[in-house]
Amino acid sequence: MADHPSQPSAEQREIADEQAYVDVVYGRLEESTKAAQALAREGYARGHVGHEGGLVERDAMVYQASKRIAALNAAHEGLVFGRLDLRGGEKRYIGRIGVRDAEREVLLIDWRAPAASVFYQATAQDPAGVVRRRVLRSRGSTVIGVEDDLLDGDHAPDDMVVVGEGALLASLSRARDASMHSVVATIQKEQDEAIRAPSRGATTIGGGPGTGKTVVALHRAAYLLYVDRRRFESGGVLVVGPSGVFMNYIERVLPSLGETAVTLRSLGEVVDGVSGRAHDPADVAAVKGSARMLQVLTRASRAAQPGEPTQFRYFYRDDVLRLDAVALDRLRRQLISGQQRNRAYGRVQKTLLDALWAQVEGERALEKERDEFDKTLTGDDKFLEFAAAWWPPLDAVDVWESLADVDTLRRYADGVLKRTEIELLARAWQAAGGVPSIEDVPLIDELRYLLGEVPPEDGDDDPYDVKQLMSFEREDQVSRKQRATQSIEDDSYAHVLVDEAQDLSPMQWRMLGRRGKYASWTIVGDPAQSSWPYPEEAAAARAAALDGKEEHFFRLSTNYRNSAEIYDLAAEVAHAAIPGADTPDAVRRTGQEPRHEVVAADDLHAQVRYGVRELLGAVEGSVAVVVPGARRDEFAEALSEEREEFDRLRVLDGLDTKGLEFDAVLVIEPDEIVAESDAGWRTLYVVLTRATQLLLTVGSTRAWLDRIGG
Numbered sequence: 001m002a003d004h005p006s007q008p009s010a011e012q013r014e015i016a017d018e019q020a021y022v023d024v025v026y027g028r029l030e031e032s033t034k035a036a037q038a039l040a041r042e043g044y045a046r047g048h049v050g051h052e053g054g055l056v057e058r059d060a061m062v063y064q065a066s067k068r069i070a071a072l073n074a075a076h077e078g079l080v081f082g083r084l085d086l087r088g089g090e091k092r093y094i095g096r097i098g099v100r101d102a103e104r105e106v107l108l109i110d111w112r113a114p115a116a117s118v119f120y121q122a123t124a125q126d127p128a129g130v131v132r133r134r135v136l137r138s139r140g141s142t143v144i145g146v147e148d149d150l151l152d153g154d155h156a157p158d159d160m161v162v163v164g165e166g167a168l169l170a171s172l173s174r175a176r177d178a179s180m181h182s183v184v185a186t187i188q189k190e191q192d193e194a195i196r197a198p199s200r201g202a203t204t205i206g207g208g209p210g211t212g213k214t215v216v217a218l219h220r221a222a223y224l225l226y227v228d229r230r231r232f233e234s235g236g237v238l239v240v241g242p243s244g245v246f247m248n249y250i251e252r253v254l255p256s257l258g259e260t261a262v263t264l265r266s267l268g269e270v271v272d273g274v275s276g277r278a279h280d281p282a283d284v285a286a287v288k289g290s291a292r293m294l295q296v297l298t299r300a301s302r303a304a305q306p307g308e309p310t311q312f313r314y315f316y317r318d319d320v321l322r323l324d325a326v327a328l329d330r331l332r333r334q335l336i337s338g339q340q341r342n343r344a345y346g347r348v349q350k351t352l353l354d355a356l357w358a359q360v361e362g363e364r365a366l367e368k369e370r371d372e373f374d375k376t377l378t379g380d381d382k383f384l385e386f387a388a389a390w391w392p393p394l395d396a397v398d399v400w401e402s403l404a405d406v407d408t409l410r411r412y413a414d415g416v417l418k419r420t421e422i423e424l425l426a427r428a429w430q431a432a433g434g435v436p437s438i439e440d441v442p443l444i445d446e447l448r449y450l451l452g453e454v455p456p457e458d459g460d461d462d463p464y465d466v467k468q469l470m471s472f473e474r475e476d477q478v479s480r481k482q483r484a485t486q487s488i489e490d491d492s493y494a495h496v497l498v499d500e501a502q503d504l505s506p507m508q509w510r511m512l513g514r515r516g517k518y519a520s521w522t523i524v525g526d527p528a529q530s531s532w533p534y535p536e537e538a539a540a541a542r543a544a545a546l547d548g549k550e551e552h553f554f555r556l557s558t559n560y561r562n563s564a565e566i567y568d569l570a571a572e573v574a575h576a577a578i579p580g581a582d583t584p585d586a587v588r589r590t591g592q593e594p595r596h597e598v599v600a601a602d603d604l605h606a607q608v609r610y611g612v613r614e615l616l617g618a619v620e621g622s623v624a625v626v627v628p629g630a631r632r633d634e635f636a637e638a639l640s641e642e643r644e645e646f647d648r649l650r651v652l653d654g655l656d657t658k659g660l661e662f663d664a665v666l667v668i669e670p671d672e673i674v675a676e677s678d679a680g681w682r683t684l685y686v687v688l689t690r691a692t693q694l695l696l697t698v699g700s701t702r703a704w705l706d707r708i709g710g
């Protein structure tokens with residue numbers, strides 16, 4: 001019998017019931033937030049006690065309370081998202097964080113708790129005691145829909161209502177905005193297995209485009225913090241992604257899962273105090289990332305620096321003491337042998353004094369005389385200035401900057417890099433004028449380790465000063481010049497999670513390896529989407545970074561991003577041009593085939609503008625225009641009016657689209673994207689797999705279509 005219009009439908013009644021429960025949970029959340037705010041206020045009050053202990057106590061209290069408030073606020077949206085009805089009548093609600101009532105009875109189970117795992121694992125074939133699984137869809141704190149799976153009809157009570165047509169499909173069809181969202185309500189079984197894998201050695205999560213690798217990895221970070229908070233919060237969890245654009249895209253997921261204790265860094269920002277924002281062109285990146293750079297940098301870290309004095313003369317009593325270039329070189333090697341240059345700093349004066357004393361004739365055997373000699377020289381500015389000029393503490397950034405001089409670089413790279421490579425690098429560095437690229441950051445980091453920490457200058461602030469570490473009032477001093485600000489010991493983490501790992505160069509693997517020496521790892525990637533041209537070299541660097549850690553593999557097999565129509569096209573590119581590509585199954589059909597416009601070069605701009613307008617009109621959410629790297633500015637300019645009018649429109653090059661997704665994508669000149677680098681086909685594959693609903697290509701040539709027989 002149809003419901004009477006004035007009568008609520010079965011679904012509305014279910015929603016109202018769920019809302020009543022959800023309201024109770026939010027009420028309780030509000031009480032917790034108020035308690036945390038009161039704690040923060042009390043902490044501030046202690047700061048006024050006026051002694052240092054008061055300040056430290058205040059900072060610790062305020063810090064804990066602020067963290068709690070941030071976690072509670074972040075979990076607010078869609079706090080309660082799941083319900084399980086078990087055989088025997090027990091009900092369990094699952095949410096982003098755990099919540100108890102005033103009597104400590106569980107109101108909401110944290111999705112990461114063992115009691116929640118069955119929410120993701122139960123299937124109709126193996127219901128594991130679950131009769132009905134329900135996903136609650138909410139906007140803010142309002143329940144707007146429920147989606148049920150009846151897993152065990154034989155044990156369902158007669159009055160059990162089952163509504164909805166699949167939470168997963170409903171969530172996949174939503175419009176995409178500028179951020180990634182958590183999928184905590186609809187995690188699939190194979191994804192859940194990777195999320196909850198024990199934290200030992202290295203967990204590798206593979207699978208083709210759109211299979212949820214990123215989203216699974218982020219849920220895994222939240223899960224690890226939940227199961228072993230002491231270890232991972234104090235040791236730190238580092239999440240590394242390819243670009244700043246990508247980090248902005250994913251940054252909301254972890255807080256919304258109740259987790260704020262993770263360090264998110266793009267590859268250009270891994271080293272504190274140094275920031276690389278843009279990629280180098282593919283040919284420059286290939287040299288900078290190569291393992292051969294290690295040898296170049298090792299030489300740079302050990303060589304005489306440009307401008308260093310090459311001789312020293314000193315009149316002592318009747319003797320003229322001399323150190324010429326050859327002698328100084330020998331002393332340099334002696335000082336550096338087996339240790340970092342900056343660490344030898346404390347032994348410089350003694351080494352010079354020994355060498356000079358050896359030249360003193362006469363009564364030098366006398367101990368007393370030697371003391372006198374040392375005192376004279378170390379009290380003489382001439383000697384002190386020489387020692388300081390010959391062995392200044394070297395900063396990694398300064399040494400890196402010195403490489404822009406082609407003659408200097410040639411000295412270090414001779415026999416390691418080709419002549420053309422040396423010139424290419426020097427030109428790129430000169431053009432950059434001291435601004436590091438994303439590919440420079442691992443080189444600067446390598447130099448930090450090769451040189452050792454710069455010894456603190458007199459009058460430097462004590463980095464271990466408790467007040468400085470803790471006080472919330474401290475403003476970070478921003479210096480104009482980039483400096484690596486942290487000491488090397490601070491680099492280490494308890495867990496390192498790398499996304500888009502297929503793109504890491506050997507030098508980038510080394511940079512992460514140093515941070516994850518004692519860590520467990522999660523490594524996420526898809527070799528078919530790699531833009532790094534030398535996979536064997538990268539594989540060796542990866543193995544060295546993991547240093548024999550045991551590896552556990554997970555593969556995700558379903559593409560949740562692309563419509564099947566779009567992914568079919570991308571898969572054809574993969575099969576034609578990328579040997580061994582792992583192509584997943586895309587399950588969602590939209591009836592919208594991708595379209596290709598091949599136009600005269602003169603008509604390209606007009607056609608692009610037309611296409612962009614069309615896509616903006618056809619979808620509600622985000623639209624990306626993907627262009628060849630060399631023509632980014634040209635099209636950013638050509639589409640500036642549209643971009644002003646529509647903030648959901650982005651213009652990106654192929655590499656910048658890594659890991660992202662949009663409702664509609666327009667690809668300009670696919671053949672040029674292919675021609676731009678050795679990994680061009682793989683970049684095109686990445687680009688074609690970014691759209692959830694509509695894909696349009698516009699080009700003045702069609703070689704790529706001919707290759708796939710289109």
Ligand SMILES: Nc1ncnc2c1ncn2[C@@H]1O[C@H](COP(=O)(O)OP(=O)(O)OP(=O)(O)O)[C@@H](O)[C@H]1O
Binds near residue numbers: 172186209
């Ligand atoms: N279980 C799920 N429920 C709902 N949405 C999901 C689920 N798994 C993945 N998705 C969605 O599918 C899309 C692709 O996920 P994600 O970006 O993590 O894939 P990926 O494997 O990292 O892709 P790529 O390799 O192409 O970067 C995202 O919008 C994500 O939210």
